[in-house]
Amino acid sequence: MNQLFQFLLRQRIFLLFVVLELVNLWGIFKYNDYQHTFYFNTTNRWAASILAMGEEVKSYHQLREVNQDLALENARLHAEIFKLNSQKQPESKIPYFLGEGMLQRYQPLACKVIDQSTQMSQNYLTIDKGTRDGIAPGMAVISSTGIVGKVMSCTSDLSLIVSVLHTGNNVSAKIKSTGELGYIKWGGIQPEVANLQDVSKYKKVVKGDTIVTSDYNAVFPPNIPIGIVAKVGLEKDETFHDIKVMLLTHFSTLKYVYVIKNKLAAQQAILEQAKPKPE
Amino acid sequence: MSSSIQWKWYGMLLLTVVLQILFLRDLAIGNIAFCFLYLWALLKAPLQIPIGLFLIGSFVLGWTVDIFYNTHGMHAFACVCIAMVRPLIFKVLTPANGYDERSSVSLAEMNALWFFPYLFIMLFLHHVILFLMEAMDASLLGISLLRAFFSALVGMLVFGLLELFSQNK
Structure with missing residues (x-):
């Protein structure tokens, strides 16, 4: 303590100088309008940039929750869209009544992808919800941009999904503008491209057409986007177009998917079982 | 140092400050050179003056001018600065x-x-600090330095003339 006082005593001139200059600086920035404004502008700018930086870091850490929220909201919006789409009256002269069961037919459920592959010739995804959340094999899985695949098997908390990027997983599809039917089959190589098959060569297909799921699809709800026609080719002596489709779902960066519960699937299955089998 | 010289010093202090406030305040030569006569007392203060007293004195002198210049603190800041540096200059310029x-x-x-x-x-140190404080802007650095330089030249002329006149007496 004594040493401190001695130090202060030795430096008293310099301390006096510092104190006087601080008083002056205070006066300059307090009472001069221009300097006052300058001080406030500068400090505000610094403060604002620092706060903005902090906010950015914070929001980065919140991205996880934000994604979760957005996925849930998307699921809700999907449900809304399915309902509205089914409410939309088809253009027919016949009076048409939509049953309550059909209105509530599709219920999406947001799930997180916890494992996936795109490089194999048969690709699968694993998601973080299972039978406990009402998922059953055979349900459709879509992403926010397009179709993903269908549920193959479930445990109580996890489910395995057969991706569209699976050579054995065909999806009934149609060309949105003309309504021509076909089916999507993955070629087995590029995770961005699939083939649309069974479209007769006498039908008109244009590059850029949108491909959506068809109305007769047992798995997917109708009119879910699949992809865009990227290339239309026609081999000689072939009956069908050779159509390459750019898939709308980005499989390699897939984080959230929506499992669509089809409430009428069981009824449809029972009915279709009753079909007489060809001998 | 006799008391008569001290009285003369106090008299000149008062006179230069009054002159500064009343007349030289609005004087600008080509908008680039200014005369700060009130620094006379600071420059001519006795060699052996206690530095603490000198700092406080220059502080008061600066604020007095500031009040009339409406530049609260700027002149005082520059004055206290050169008052602090003065002993150093003495040391550097020690005659043989x-x-x-x-x-x-x-x-x-x-x-x-x-x-x-x-x-x-x-003078140059005082003016540089003062003009930079006033400008508060890096883009005005050039003009501030120019003003400081020419003001220092004017100051040298004025104080040199004052010295010559007091020599004759």
């Missing part, structure tokens, strides 16, 4: 035979090679 016990800061007692560098360093 050292400082006499009775010597004062004047052209008559020190030679011109001591007096004018001293004057220039003090």
Whole structure:
């Protein structure tokens, strides 16, 4: 303590100088309008940039929750869209009544992808919800941009999904503008491209057409986007177009998917079982 | 240092400050050179003055001018700065035979090679600090330095003339 006082005593001139200059600086920035404004502008700018930086870091850490929220909201919006789409009256002269069961037919459920592959010739995804959340094999899985695949098997908390990027997983599809039917089959190589098959060569297909799921699809709800026609080719002596489709779902960066519960699937299955089998 | 010189010093202090406030306040030569006569007392303060007292004195002097210039704190800041630097300048500019016990800061007692560098360093430092404080802007650095330089030249002229006149007396 004594040493401190001695130090202060030795430096008293310099301390006096510092104190006087601080008083002056205070006066300059307090009472001069221009300097006052300058001080406030500068400090505000610094403060604002620092706060903005902090906010950015914070929001980065919140991205996880934000994604979760957005996925849930998307699921809700999907449900809304399915309902509205089914409410939309088809253009027919016949009076048409939509049953309550059909209105509530599709219920999406947001799930997180916890494992996936795109490089194999048969690709699968694993998601973080299972039978406990009402998922059953055979349900459709879509992403926010397009179709993903269908549920193959479930445990109580996890489910395995057969991706569209699976050579054995065909999806009934149609060309949105003309309504021509076909089916999507993955070629087995590029995770961005699939083939649309069974479209007769006498039908008109244009590059850029949108491909959506068809109305007769047992798995997917109708009119879910699949992809865009990227290339239309026609081999000689072939009956069908050779159509390459750019898939709308980005499989390699897939984080959230929506499992669509089809409430009428069981009824449809029972009915279709009753079909007489060809001998 | 006799008391008559001290009285003369106090008288000049008052006179220069009044002149500064009443007349030189609005004087600008080509909008680039200004005359800060009130620094006379600071420059001519006795060599042996206690530095603490000198700092406080220059602070009060600066604020007095500031009040009339409406630049609260700026002149005082520059004044306290050069008051702090003054002993250093003395040390750097020490004449060959050292400082006499009775010597004062004047052209008559020190030679011109001591007096004018001293004057220039003090004035230029003061003006640079003052103008930069006033401008508060890096883009005005050039014009501020130019003003400081020319103001220092004007100051040297004025204080040199004052010295010559007091020598004649």
